[in-house]
Amino acid sequence: MRNHDGGHPMRRDHEERVIAALRDLGPLSRAELAQRVGISRTTMSDITNHLLNRAMIVTYEPSAESESDGPAPGSGPSRRGRPASRLALNPRAGQLLGIDFGHRRVHVVVVDAAHRMVASEIRRYPSDSDWPTRVAEVLELLRQLGRRADVELSGLSGIGVGFPGPFSPRMPTFDSDDHPETTPSEFVRNRLRDHYPVPIMIDNNTRLAGLAEAVWGGAETDHLVYVRLSDGIGGGLVIGGRLVTGADGFAGELGHVSVRLDGPDCRCGKRGCLETIASVPAILARCQELGARVTSLSELRTAVERADPLVDRVLRDAGDALGRVLGTMAVTLNPSEIVVGGEIVQHAPQLLSQAQIMINWELQSMAGSELRLRPASLGDEDGALGAVAALLHTSPLLANYPVPGTPSDDDHRQAEDRTALRQAQDRLS
Amino acid sequence: MRNHDGGHPMRRDHEERVIAALRDLGPLSRAELAQRVGISRTTMSDITNHLLNRAMIVTYEPSAESESDGPAPGSGPSRRGRPASRLALNPRAGQLLGIDFGHRRVHVVVVDAAHRMVASEIRRYPSDSDWPTRVAEVLELLRQLGRRADVELSGLSGIGVGFPGPFSPRMPTFDSDDHPETTPSEFVRNRLRDHYPVPIMIDNNTRLAGLAEAVWGGAETDHLVYVRLSDGIGGGLVIGGRLVTGADGFAGELGHVSVRLDGPDCRCGKRGCLETIASVPAILARCQELGARVTSLSELRTAVERADPLVDRVLRDAGDALGRVLGTMAVTLNPSEIVVGGEIVQHAPQLLSQAQIMINWELQSMAGSELRLRPASLGDEDGALGAVAALLHTSPLLANYPVPGTPSDDDHRQAEDRTALRQAQDRLS
Numbered sequence: 047m048r049n050h051d052g053g054h055p056m057r058r059d060h061e062e063r064v065i066a067a068l069r070d071l072g073p074l075s076r077a078e079l080a081q082r083v084g085i086s087r088t089t090m091s092d093i094t095n096h097l098l099n100r101a102m103i104v105t106y107e108p109s110a111e112s113e114s115d116g117p118a119p120g121s122g123p124s125r126r127g128r129p130a131s132r133l134a135l136n137p138r139a140g141q142l143l144g145i146d147f148g149h150r151r152v153h154v155v156v157v158d159a160a161h162r163m164v165a166s167e168i169r170r171y172p173s174d175s176d177w178p179t180r181v182a183e184v185l186e187l188l189r190q191l192g193r194r195a196d197v198e199l200s201g202l203s204g205i206g207v208g209f210p211g212p213f214s215p216r217m218p219t220f221d222s223d224d225h226p227e228t229t230p231s232e233f234v235r236n237r238l239r240d241h242y243p244v245p246i247m248i249d250n251n252t253r254l255a256g257l258a259e260a261v262w263g264g265a266e267t268d269h270l271v272y273v274r275l276s277d278g279i280g281g282g283l284v285i286g287g288r289l290v291t292g293a294d295g296f297a298g299e300l301g302h303v304s305v306r307l308d309g310p311d312c313r314c315g316k317r318g319c320l321e322t323i324a325s326v327p328a329i330l331a332r333c334q335e336l337g338a339r340v341t342s343l344s345e346l347r348t349a350v351e352r353a354d355p356l357v358d359r360v361l362r363d364a365g366d367a368l369g370r371v372l373g374t375m376a377v378t379l380n381p382s383e384i385v386v387g388g389e390i391v392q393h394a395p396q397l398l399s400q401a402q403i404m405i406n407w408e409l410q411s412m413a414g415s416e417l418r419l420r421p422a423s424l425g426d427e428d429g430a431l432g433a434v435a436a437l438l439h440t441s442p443l444l445a446n447y448p449v450p451g452t453p454s455d456d457d458h459r460q461a462e463d464r465t466a467l468r469q470a471q472d473r474l475s
Numbered sequence: 476m477r478n479h480d481g482g483h484p485m486r487r488d489h490e491e492r493v494i495a496a497l498r499d500l501g502p503l504s505r506a507e508l509a510q511r512v513g514i515s516r517t518t519m520s521d522i523t524n525h526l527l528n529r530a531m532i533v534t535y536e537p538s539a540e541s542e543s544d545g546p547a548p549g550s551g552p553s554r555r556g557r558p559a560s561r562l563a564l565n566p567r568a569g570q571l572l573g574i575d576f577g578h579r580r581v582h583v584v585v586v587d588a589a590h591r592m593v594a595s596e597i598r599r600y601p602s603d604s605d606w607p608t609r610v611a612e613v614l615e616l617l618r619q620l621g622r623r624a625d626v627e628l629s630g631l632s633g634i635g636v637g638f639p640g641p642f643s644p645r646m647p648t649f650d651s652d653d654h655p656e657t658t659p660s661e662f663v664r665n666r667l668r669d670h671y672p673v674p675i676m677i678d679n680n681t682r683l684a685g686l687a688e689a690v691w692g693g694a695e696t697d698h699l700v701y702v703r704l705s706d707g708i709g710g711g712l713v714i715g716g717r718l719v720t721g722a723d724g725f726a727g728e729l730g731h732v733s734v735r736l737d738g739p740d741c742r743c744g745k746r747g748c749l750e751t752i753a754s755v756p757a758i759l760a761r762c763q764e765l766g767a768r769v770t771s772l773s774e775l776r777t778a779v780e781r782a783d784p785l786v787d788r789v790l791r792d793a794g795d796a797l798g799r800v801l802g803t804m805a806v807t808l809n810p811s812e813i814v815v816g817g818e819i820v821q822h823a824p825q826l827l828s829q830a831q832i833m834i835n836w837e838l839q840s841m842a843g844s845e846l847r848l849r850p851a852s853l854g855d856e857d858g859a860l861g862a863v864a865a866l867l868h869t870s871p872l873l874a875n876y877p878v879p880g881t882p883s884d885d886d887h888r889q890a891e892d893r894t895a896l897r898q899a900q901d902r903l904s
Contacts, residue, residue: 059488060513080515084489089513269722283807285714292809293698294844302840303803314840374732374803378712380721411731411743415723 060085060093065102065135073106073132094133101201106134141198142437143242145184146208146251146429147234149173152184155430156197164196166427177230181237188241202244206433207234208251247437249289253298254432255424256282257289259385261435263423269381271372273300274422275388275397279321282432285379289436300375301325305367320371324364324397326390332360347393361396368397369404376417377408387422489514489522494531494564502535502563523562530630535563570627571866572671574613575637575680575858576663578602581613584859585626593625595856606659610666617670631673635862636663637680676866678718682727683861684853685711686718688814690864692852698810700801702729703851704817704826708750711861714808718865729804730754734796749800753793753826755819761789776822787825794829801830802837805846816851 063083068074074082080090097103141164144155150173156165169187171180192199209231228236231248238246256272268287274280279301283290290297301321302314309318310328322328326343333340333349338356340346349357372384384405391397402419409415424431492512497503503511509519526532570593575582579602585594598616600609621628638660657665660677667675685701697716703709708730712719719726730750731743738747739757751757755772762769762778767785769775778786801813813834820826831848838844853860 084518085514086509267722281807285719286717288715290714290808293696293811293846294809294841296809296841296844297807299806299809299840302837303806304799304837312840316836316839319840370733371803374800375807377728377732378710378726378804379719380723380725380728382722407745408731408733410745411728411741411748412723412725415725417722 060089061097061102064090064093064097068103068133068135073134075132079133098133101136102140102203103133104136106132136201140203141201142203142434143188143199143205144208144427144430144433144437145205145238146254146427146433147180147184147210148251148429149210152180152187153427153430154184154187154191155427155434156191156199157431157434163427163431165191165194166430167191168426177233181234185237185241199242202242204245204247204437205238205242206254206430206435206437207231207238207246207248208254208429208433209234209248210251245437247433249291249433249436250280250282250295250298251429251432252280253282253289253291254436255387255422255428256298256385256432257284257435257439258424258428258432259387259422260284260383261438262431263385263428264383264420267382269379269383271300271375271379271381271384272298272422273368273372273384273386275324275368275386275390276326279325283375283379285381288439300371303371303374305370320367323367326388329360329364329390329394332363333357336360343389343393346390350394350396358396361394362400365397365400366404369401372401372419373404373408376405376415377411380412380415380417382417384417384419385422386419387428391421489518490526490531493519493522493526497532497562497564502561504561508562527562530565531569531632532562533565535561565630569632570630571632571863572617572628572634573637573856573859573862573866574634574667575683575856575862576609576613576639577680577858578639581609581616582856582859583613583616583620584856584863585620585628586860586863592856592860594620594623595859596620597855606662610663614666614670628671631671633674633676633866634667634671635683635859635864635866636660636667636675636677637683637858637862638663638677639680674866676862678720678862678865679709679711679724679727680858680861681709682711682718682720683865684816684851684857685727685814685861686713686864686868687853687857687861688816688851689713689812690867691860692814692857693812693849696811698808698812700729700804700808700810700813701727701851702797702801702813702815704753704797704815704819705755708754712804712808714810717868729800732800732803734799749796752796755817758789758793758819758823761792762786765789772818772822775819779823779825790823790825791829794826795833797826798830798833801848802833805834805844806837806840809841809844809846811846813846813848814851815848816857820850 067082076090080087142157146153151168151170154167155163158164167187169183171183191197235246252274259272260267260270270284272282281298281300283298302319304316304318305320306318310322311317312319312322330340336356338354340349496511505519509516571586573584580597580599583596584592587593596616598612600612620626664675681703688701689696689699699713701711710729711727731748733745733747734749735747739751740746741748741751759769765785767783769778
């Protein structure tokens with residue numbers, strides 16, 4: 047993933063430090079900031095102007111009543127009549143938008159600077175909708191969200207977008223009236239940018255769901271393998287804290303590993319891919335082939351509850367194939383967690399228990415590895431949340447974006463500010 | 476991998492900029508440096524003192540005859556009688572040492588700041604040598620190397636060390652007289668540090684060989700899968716430009732993926748691991764089982780030259796198993812290169828051609844991927860070179876360490892310096 051911030055690396059780095067200082071110490075004057083961050087006042091002036099323009103920080107004006115407390119400690123000769131203006135983080139800045147385009151719905155989340163999910167909304171469309179329709183739906187949803195008091199779309203820090211299917215720069219193009227010869231992702235990017243001129247990050251939505259599981263799904267981990275059993279099978283790899291895209295954007299396609307060379311034909315052109323054995327349609331089809339009347343997930347659930355031995359056999363067979371692929375991932379990537387997503391996992395516990403057998407077998411060559419296999423813990427918002435997580439991991443500025451202070455708050459806060467300032471001065475002297 | 480530099484991140488970052496400025500602009504005064512890098516003079520003084528202490532930079536004294544050229548442009552009031560001292564990169568600093576401990580030999584390389592291999596030496600020991608013996612051998616070798624004019628071990632920037640076998644923080648301990656209850660890696664680290672107080676990075680040597688192939692083996696790539704067929708089978712993964720270690724340090728163990736559940740017993744406790752089918756001893760054993768009298772690599776080579784159909788069958792079978800594992804890596808990691816190392820690859824081209832068939836089959840689900848399968852191109856020094864590459868990738872300071880200028884050179888160089896300074900002043904004004 048590239049950094050979409052576009053700024054000069056050195057300036058971006060300075061910006062990060064300024065933000066960290068304001069988070070740690072509360073409101074500071076430019077001179078205090080320059081001293082704290084260790085850069086010249088001229089450079090600092092550039093940095094703060096840039097941050098002010100982007101509304102990442104605001105000028106902090108102490109309220110009139112607080113002036114009765116007397117001058118702040120350490121305020122120097124520049125303090126004539128009124129205090130030197132100080133800078134603080136903008137409490138409204140830094141909301142992030144995550145958009146996950148599925149085949150039949152778009153899921154949108156808004157996450158604030160404190161990594162709290164402020165909003166989570168779905169809008170459905172027919173699965174044959176074209177991209178202009180899908181984008182129109184999302185823009186309408188955003189217009190509605192923008193009216194909410196807790197959503198601040200005008201101060202967005204960035205947008206992350208999840209796409210279905212393998213995401214690659216070489217995705218096929220499509221024609222639209224307004225944007226001839228463009229890829230779906232380019233089309234979406236351009237339309238979003240028309241309304242929200244902020245950094246936009248795009249990736250495959252299943253892969254992003256894997257990142258969300260690594261960051262917010264349980265104990266945060268830097269090494270996670272994610273696979274989702276659904277109409278198809280997709281996956282995502284988080285290695286060393288980063289989502290793996292691969293040389294051409296195809297990484298994480300666990301569903302198309304050949305498990306059985308004499309297996310069923312796959313839509314990808316091969317035979318016996320994991321998807322032909324462990325996807326929901328593959329499992330249902332195999333049940334019917336063996337004579338069990340199971341045509342939907344809910345019928346499968348009932349069959350499992352009735353302990354139907356044919357259905358059990360099919361599920362254990364699928365779990366075995368899943369375990370072969372995950373076991374290989376365990377040996378080669380040495381993750382700390384393997385997460386399996388998809389509704390079917392809730393209905394058919396055999397899938398995971400059987401996969402665990404193959405994984406345990408493979409782990410014998412890795413004495414000391416503490417690998418955990420678990421079902422996914424996030425819901426339908428996983429892709430959209432992952433898009434936000436990817437934004438946070440992509441931009442060094444956003445990655446450590448702080449929980450902001452509130453610049454026009456009560457006296458309590460002002461007292462805290464002064465304490466923080468005094469402590470800072472102690473540390474610096 | 477962690478950064479072993481140990482310095483404060485902010486200072487390290489400043490150091491990098493100072494070094495980059497000296498590389499780009501030639502010798503500069505402290506004031507010029509502070510202006511160029513955009514940090515305060517106080518901070519700059521700390522930075523330069525630290526770099527001077529570590530001999531990364533030196534004080535640049537213009538030679539007497541160059542003074543006849545008159546004062547350098549832009550020199551200010553501080554120039555009284557003699558010029559303000561300027562700083563320059565130390566041309567002798569920044570050599571890096573790579574050490575690869577094999578079972579029967581240690582390979583040492585010295586790489587200079589311009590990424591040139593200055594020295595490459597081997598010292599052999601019996602395969603049952605203990606660690607104190609191995610370290611004594613390497614220290615003796617280093618004493619000899621230190622006498623060479625082009626090797627500057629007193630100004631080392633760092634040492635990278637490759638170890639055989641899976642490398643993990645949980646490696647078993649061993650007793651030595653001087654260092655009771657320590658791991659081999661801790662023992663080696665302590666002994667080396669006694670003689671060379673520089674950052675020391677340690678990793679598995681096969682994994683490091685993979686990194687060396689990614690960096691110096693051909694076209695530099697950020698996405699590479701490496702596997703080596705030898706007495707055992709090991710591997711290494713480079714993803715997004717970084718060597719993958721995994722959650723517990725086991726990543727890259729391609730030799731212990733189960734390929735055939737009914738295959739031969741493996742030393743790791745499982746059956747049918749790739750190592751039991753495609754390692755050199757496994758291939759030789761299988762040839763003999765089928766009736767071909769092939770007991771060594773050279774006999775295998777002769778048999779291949781004679782087109783022995785039994786041997787061909789064994790090799791194609793091994794290549795097929797290799798292709799199964801590499802094909803899975805291709806689909807899940809989407810690398811741009813897969814590299815197969817080990818002497819046997821030179822003798823038995825079937826191994827790679829058969830593996831290519833499985834890889835091509837797997838690639839069908841990834842239209843547009845341009846994956847290249849190739850034999851390793853580096854020789855026995857690959858592990859030691861990889862240790863140096865890991866150092867370069869680990870330390871931000873070392874990673875972009877510049878080709879140094881020569882501070883006490885001829886007039887030509889002085890003229891270049893002045894030109895660079897003038898250009899710098901133009902850029903800054």
